[in-house]
Amino acid sequence: MKKIIVLVCILGVHFGVFAQSSLEVKGYFGISSTQLARKAEIVGVGGVEMNTLNEFGFLLSKSISEKFRLTGGVGYSFGEVRFQPPFCSNCGEEYNLGQISNFRMLSFPIYAEYTLGRYFYAAAGPIIDLELSNKETYSDQSGIGYLIGLGARWKAEKFTFSIFPNYKRHGMIPFDNSSKFKHVLQEIGVQVGVRYSF
Numbered sequence: 001m002k003k004i005i006v007l008v009c010i011l012g013v014h015f016g017v018f019a020q021s022s023l024e025v026k027g028y029f030g031i032s033s034t035q036l037a038r039k040a041e042i043v044g045v046g047g048v049e050m051n052t053l054n055e056f057g058f059l060l061s062k063s064i065s066e067k068f069r070l071t072g073g074v075g076y077s078f079g080e081v082r083f084q085p086p087f088c089s090n091c092g093e094e095y096n097l098g099q100i101s102n103f104r105m106l107s108f109p110i111y112a113e114y115t116l117g118r119y120f121y122a123a124a125g126p127i128i129d130l131e132l133s134n135k136e137t138y139s140d141q142s143g144i145g146y147l148i149g150l151g152a153r154w155k156a157e158k159f160t161f162s163i164f165p166n167y168k169r170h171g172m173i174p175f176d177n178s179s180k181f182k183h184v185l186q187e188i189g190v191q192v193g194v195r196y197s198f
Helices: 002-017 093-097
Strands: 023-038 047-049 052-063 068-084 099-116 120-131 143-156 159-174 183-197
Touching (some): 023 068, 023 159, 052 099, 052 183, 099 143
Antiparallel strands (some): 023 052, 023 183, 047 068, 052 068, 068 099, 099 120, 120 143, 143 159, 159 183
């Protein structure tokens, strides 16, 4: 129920901010290198890793001054999580190989962009995440995190092409904070996108 309330609030903020004209809409695709580690180490419980994470999404953007833009939207991330249990000499090869599970997450980024000269911009802001996958071997990543990045863009008529290297940290304020040993997902990645101005 809490996740549905958060989602309704996000959509309300988006419609309120972007109800005016002179908008830009952007579609993007991204790929990230990731780390999925616990806040505090536990000995003898095995390890979890996620090598790459892919994402795609849509953003709405509005200029609020000559240098600042406010951007918000929705993204979908997907990848594979590998769980490696602690070694067990009596458990057989199948157990020691570990298991692979799918990772799926819906994200709602809301961030400010600051223009740096003609081609570059910096961006930072919160991300609200709702994990959709089965969490059998790692912690739920649903919560509030953040994004920071430095990008470049090139405008041609009503289209703007962009490349956006960024860093994301998820679950800084988790919706489920029941354990101090929760996993925290971090990403270093790049997004490429096309933006259209109305």
